Amino acid sequence: MIQKVNEVFRPLFIEHPRYFILLGGRGAGRSTVASQYAVAKLIAPEYFRAATMRYILGDIRNSIYREITDRIDEAGLTNKVKINESTMSLTYGENSINAVGFRKSSGDQKSKLKSLASYNCVIIEEADEIPEEDFMQLDDSLRTVKGNITIILLLNPPAKNHWIIKRWFDLEKSEQKGFFIPKLKSTATDSMAIVSDYHSNEVNMAPASIAQYEAYKETKPEHYYNMIKGYVPETVLGRIYNFIEIDDVPPEARLRRRGLDYGYSNDPTGIVDVYSWNNSFIWDEVCYRKGMSNKDISDVIKMREDVLLVPDSAEPKSNDELISYGVSLVPSQKGPGSVNQGIQYVQAQTVYYTKRSIHLKEEQENYAWRIDKKTGETINTPIDMYNNLLDAGRYAMESLKPYDDEVHLQDESIPLATI
Numbered sequence: 099m100i101q102k103v104n105e106v107f108r109p110l111f112i113e114h115p116r117y118f119i120l121l122g123g124r125g126a127g128r129s130t131v132a133s134q135y136a137v138a139k140l141i142a143p144e145y146f147r148a149a150t151m152r153y154i155l156g157d158i159r160n161s162i163y164r165e166i167t168d169r170i171d172e173a174g175l176t177n178k179v180k181i182n183e184s185t186m187s188l189t190y191g192e193n194s195i196n197a198v199g200f201r202k203s204s205g206d207q208k209s210k211l212k213s214l215a216s217y218n219c220v221i222i223e224e225a226d227e228i229p230e231e232d233f234m235q236l237d238d239s240l241r242t243v244k245g246n247i248t249i250i251l252l253l254n255p256p257a258k259n260h261w262i263i264k265r266w267f268d269l270e271k272s273e274q275k276g277f278f279i280p281k282l283k284s285t286a287t288d289s290m291a292i293v294s295d296y297h298s299n300e301v302n303m304a305p306a307s308i309a310q311y312e313a314y315k316e317t318k319p320e321h322y323y324n325m326i327k328g329y330v331p332e333t334v335l336g337r338i339y340n341f342i343e344i345d346d347v348p349p350e351a352r353l354r355r356r357g358l359d360y361g362y363s364n365d366p367t368g369i370v371d372v373y374s375w376n377n378s379f380i381w382d383e384v385c386y387r388k389g390m391s392n393k394d395i396s397d398v399i400k401m402r403e404d405v406l407l408v409p410d411s412a413e414p415k416s417n418d419e420l421i422s423y424g425v426s427l428v429p430s431q432k433g434p435g436s437v438n439q440g441i442q443y444v445q446a447q448t449v450y451y452t453k454r455s456i457h458l459k460e461e462q463e464n465y466a467w468r469i470d471k472k473t474g475e476t477i478n479t480p481i482d483m484y485n486n487l488l489d490a491g492r493y494a495m496e497s498l499k500p501y502d503d504e505v506h507l508q509d510e511s512i513p514l515a516t517i
Contacts, residue, residue: 101138101173106298107131109290110250111138117289118250119225119266121280122328124471125296125303125311128252132221133165135250136195137173139219145244146193148219150186151236153227153483155199158186162223162252163197200232201364211235218245225251227483230261232364254325254471255280257334259463266291269330274319277329295328314474321474336467336476338441339488343459344450347382351375356399357494358409358427359486360416361388367395368486370458371402372494378448381491383455392416396423408493430493438478440492443499458487 103111104127110118120128139146150162163186170179170188180189186197200211211232214220217240222228240247256262258269258278266286269278282291296303296311314322323329351373361367369384385398399407404426409417411429420427451458464484468477 101134103134104131104299106294107292109292110135113290114246115288115290116247116249118248119289119291120250120252121255121291122293123295123326125299126294127299127302129162129165129223132162132250132252133169136166136221137169140188140190140193140195146219147217148195148221149198149214149217150195151198151220151222152224153200155197155202158197158199162221166195200228214239216242218242219248221250223252225253226256226260226262255328255330258330258332263330272329274323276332277323280330293328295326318474325471325474334464334466336469338465338467338480339462341449341451341462343453344380345453347373347380347452348375351380353403353405355494355497356405356407357490358407359490360410360413361486363388365486368490369398370487370491370494372491378450379495380450381455381458382452383458383487386457386487392419393423396420396425399425408497410493428497431496437480440496441480444492444495461485461488
């Protein structure tokens with residue numbers, strides 16, 4: 099089978115580092131070349147067992163999986179490759195490509211990433227969506243000796259404080275303030291980066307698409323320099339919160355609520371204390387840990403000053419168990435549009451966070467609205483990442499919000515024992 103591969107991606111087919119980072123702007127053809135690589139390896143005689151991955155398993159179907167099946171069809175291999183649409187797996191002789199998600203679905207807390215010990219290739223699309231801890235777990239599980247292990251990460255550049263940027267790249271100032279040009283670190287000897295944009299792929303692009311990309315330079319410069327040029331932004335685009343760091347909780351601040359967002363295997367449990375102070379609020383990180391049982395959570399809570407707990411109402415059995423351990427709580431208020439309404443309420447307040455709240459700092463710097471990658475417009479839906487402590491704090495804050503048509507939870511005279 100002969101495939102015409104964009105010359106800029108030639109190293110992917112001839113070099114053998116453990117990590118290949120395909121980074122840059124839209125229109126560069128990263129997904130196309132990754133699918134070409136996957137099909138070439140699938141039908142080659144050498145051992146090849148690959149996982150195509152995204153954060154949510156279902157998102158693979160209309161992205162990298164579809165790209166690979168398109169390449170198979172274009173090469174006339176449909177009758178030679180066994181394709182299982184339901185599991186998104188492809189088999190050719192002893193070689194195979196299988197769809198694997200870090201999570202089965204959004205909000206899934208129970209499933210764990212299965213072992214990929216026998217795999218020698220992983221292709222991760224939208225790799226910036228993957229938390230560093232999950233990537234490390236995946237990386238550590240790859241240990242076959244049957245072939246060279248290759249991990250391919252495909253992504254548009256995230257903000258400069260993202261773990262992928264910190265791990266693999268040095269940043270040079272660009273012509274646009276607030277954006278940087280990524281350069282692979284000289285110390286990353288087991289890695290290769292191919293940074294590209296649409297200029298590398300103009301032969302495969304319609305003139306109208308190129309003109310549209312160029313127009314963004316004037317109409318949407320942030321979108322142009324990040325999503326089109328592939329530069330690294332100073333801060334995450336579409337950032338939701340901009341809290342203020344404070345050294346510690348002042349003695350005169352008053353503890354008002356404690357928020358709880360449940361986690362377990364995939365996400366950490368997040369607990370945040372919320373204080374009122376000088377017509378503003380202070381958030382103090384209490385706990386950020388995976389694998390906590392409800393008894394563990396109650397032990398952490400009962401070691402601290404007693405205050406009303408506001409946990410996620412989507413976990414009624416866990417809430418009942420906490421009550422059985424003597425924890426005073428009232429579940430968070432949820433309903434259609436409640437997440438955005440809660441975000442808007444928090445945004446309208448002045449919020450500080452303590453210097454010791456290191457995970458809270460990371461979350462509020464990275465929590466962002468979804469952005470339409472074609473237009474650069476923010477979508478009124480937050481990305482379900484970097485929000486364990488932020489959700490906990492939001493639950494607590496919302497319970498302090500005055501409501502005209504229901505009981506004011508901010509009224510401290512309410513009995514707290516088993517609300």
